[in-house]
Amino acid sequence: MEKETDDRLTAIEVKLAYMEDFVNQIQNVAVEQAKTIDKLQKEIKLMSDRIREMSNTMEGDIPNRKPPHY
Template sequence: MDTETENRFIALETKLAFMDDFVNKLQQEVVKQQKMIEILREENKILSSRIMDLSENIEIPNRKPPHY
Protein backbone atom coordinates (compact mmCIF):
# COMPACT_ATOMS: atom_id res chain seq x y z
CA MET A 1 0.00 0.00 0.00
CA ASP A 2 1.44 3.38 -0.90
CA THR A 3 1.64 6.21 1.60
CA GLU A 4 -1.09 8.32 -0.04
CA THR A 5 -3.62 5.51 0.27
CA GLU A 6 -2.51 4.80 3.81
CA ASN A 7 -2.90 8.48 4.75
CA ARG A 8 -6.38 8.52 3.25
CA PHE A 9 -7.33 5.42 5.26
CA ILE A 10 -5.99 7.02 8.43
CA ALA A 11 -7.96 10.21 7.71
CA LEU A 12 -11.14 8.19 7.12
CA GLU A 13 -10.63 6.17 10.30
CA THR A 14 -10.06 9.38 12.26
CA LYS A 15 -13.24 10.95 10.88
CA LEU A 16 -15.16 7.75 11.60
CA ALA A 17 -13.89 7.71 15.19
CA PHE A 18 -15.00 11.33 15.73
CA MET A 19 -18.39 10.65 14.14
CA ASP A 20 -18.85 7.54 16.29
CA ASP A 21 -18.08 9.57 19.42
CA PHE A 22 -20.47 12.30 18.31
CA VAL A 23 -23.28 9.82 17.66
CA ASN A 24 -22.78 8.25 21.08
CA LYS A 25 -22.93 11.65 22.81
CA LEU A 26 -25.99 12.59 20.79
CA GLN A 27 -27.71 9.34 21.75
CA GLN A 28 -27.01 9.97 25.44
CA GLU A 29 -28.49 13.46 25.15
CA VAL A 30 -31.59 12.14 23.42
CA VAL A 31 -32.10 9.57 26.18
CA LYS A 32 -31.81 12.31 28.84
CA GLN A 33 -34.27 14.51 27.00
CA GLN A 34 -36.73 11.65 26.59
CA LYS A 35 -36.64 11.00 30.34
CA MET A 36 -37.27 14.70 30.97
CA ILE A 37 -40.19 14.68 28.53
CA GLU A 38 -41.76 11.76 30.36
CA ILE A 39 -41.36 13.54 33.72
CA LEU A 40 -42.91 16.72 32.31
CA ARG A 41 -45.81 14.80 30.79
CA GLU A 42 -46.55 13.19 34.15
CA GLU A 43 -46.38 16.57 35.90
CA ASN A 44 -48.66 18.05 33.27
CA LYS A 45 -51.16 15.25 33.78
CA ILE A 46 -51.15 15.80 37.54
CA LEU A 47 -51.56 19.58 37.21
CA SER A 48 -54.36 19.18 34.67
CA SER A 49 -56.13 16.86 37.04
CA ARG A 50 -55.79 19.34 39.91
CA ILE A 51 -57.09 22.17 37.77
CA MET A 52 -60.09 20.13 36.73
CA ASP A 53 -60.80 19.25 40.37
CA LEU A 54 -60.57 22.89 41.40
CA SER A 55 -62.72 24.14 38.56
CA GLU A 56 -65.46 21.66 39.45
CA ASN A 57 -65.52 22.72 43.09
CA ILE A 58 -65.23 26.48 42.77
CA GLU A 59 -67.79 28.67 41.08
CA ILE A 60 -66.10 31.43 39.16
CA PRO A 61 -68.22 34.58 39.04
CA ASN A 62 -68.89 36.07 35.65
CA ARG A 63 -67.98 39.68 36.29
CA LYS A 64 -65.66 42.28 34.84
CA PRO A 65 -62.09 42.34 36.08
CA PRO A 66 -61.13 45.25 38.37
CA HIS A 67 -59.21 47.11 35.69
CA TYR A 68 -62.42 47.87 33.71
Protein backbone atom coordinates in the same frame (compact mmCIF):
# COMPACT_ATOMS: atom_id res chain seq x y z
CA MET B 1 1.80 5.43 -3.40
CA GLU B 2 1.11 2.90 -0.65
CA LYS B 3 2.06 5.46 2.03
CA GLU B 4 -0.47 7.91 0.61
CA THR B 5 -3.18 5.25 0.68
CA ASP B 6 -2.32 4.33 4.28
CA ASP B 7 -2.41 8.00 5.30
CA ARG B 8 -5.79 8.49 3.67
CA LEU B 9 -7.14 5.31 5.29
CA THR B 10 -5.86 6.45 8.69
CA ALA B 11 -7.50 9.87 8.20
CA ILE B 12 -10.79 8.19 7.32
CA GLU B 13 -10.57 5.93 10.38
CA VAL B 14 -9.91 8.93 12.63
CA LYS B 15 -12.86 10.82 11.16
CA LEU B 16 -15.06 7.76 11.59
CA ALA B 17 -14.02 7.42 15.23
CA TYR B 18 -14.90 11.08 15.87
CA MET B 19 -18.23 10.68 14.09
CA GLU B 20 -19.10 7.56 16.12
CA ASP B 21 -18.31 9.43 19.33
CA PHE B 22 -20.40 12.39 18.20
CA VAL B 23 -23.35 10.13 17.31
CA ASN B 24 -23.13 8.50 20.76
CA GLN B 25 -23.15 11.93 22.42
CA ILE B 26 -26.19 12.98 20.38
CA GLN B 27 -27.94 9.74 21.26
CA ASN B 28 -27.30 10.30 24.97
CA VAL B 29 -28.68 13.82 24.73
CA ALA B 30 -31.77 12.53 22.89
CA VAL B 31 -32.37 9.89 25.58
CA GLU B 32 -32.08 12.49 28.35
CA GLN B 33 -34.44 14.83 26.50
CA ALA B 34 -36.97 12.03 26.05
CA LYS B 35 -36.84 11.33 29.80
CA THR B 36 -37.32 15.03 30.54
CA ILE B 37 -40.27 15.24 28.13
CA ASP B 38 -41.91 12.20 29.73
CA LYS B 39 -41.45 13.71 33.19
CA LEU B 40 -42.88 17.06 32.09
CA GLN B 41 -45.87 15.39 30.44
CA LYS B 42 -46.63 13.54 33.68
CA GLU B 43 -46.34 16.77 35.66
CA ILE B 44 -48.63 18.59 33.22
CA LYS B 45 -51.23 15.82 33.51
CA LEU B 46 -51.02 15.92 37.31
CA MET B 47 -51.41 19.70 37.36
CA SER B 48 -54.28 19.55 34.87
CA ASP B 49 -56.04 16.94 37.00
CA ARG B 50 -55.55 19.05 40.12
CA ILE B 51 -56.88 22.18 38.43
CA ARG B 52 -59.90 20.26 37.14
CA GLU B 53 -60.51 18.86 40.63
CA MET B 54 -60.19 22.32 42.21
CA SER B 55 -62.50 23.78 39.60
CA ASN B 56 -65.12 21.13 40.27
CA THR B 57 -64.82 21.65 44.01
CA MET B 58 -65.10 25.42 43.78
CA GLU B 59 -67.94 25.37 41.26
CA GLY B 60 -70.54 25.26 44.01
CA ASP B 61 -68.95 28.22 45.82
CA ILE B 62 -69.00 30.55 42.82
CA PRO B 63 -72.42 31.89 41.88
CA ASN B 64 -73.33 31.49 38.24
CA ARG B 65 -74.33 35.04 37.42
CA LYS B 66 -73.20 37.85 35.14
CA PRO B 67 -70.58 40.27 36.46
CA PRO B 68 -71.92 43.67 37.61
CA HIS B 69 -70.71 45.52 34.52
CA TYR B 70 -73.19 43.67 32.27
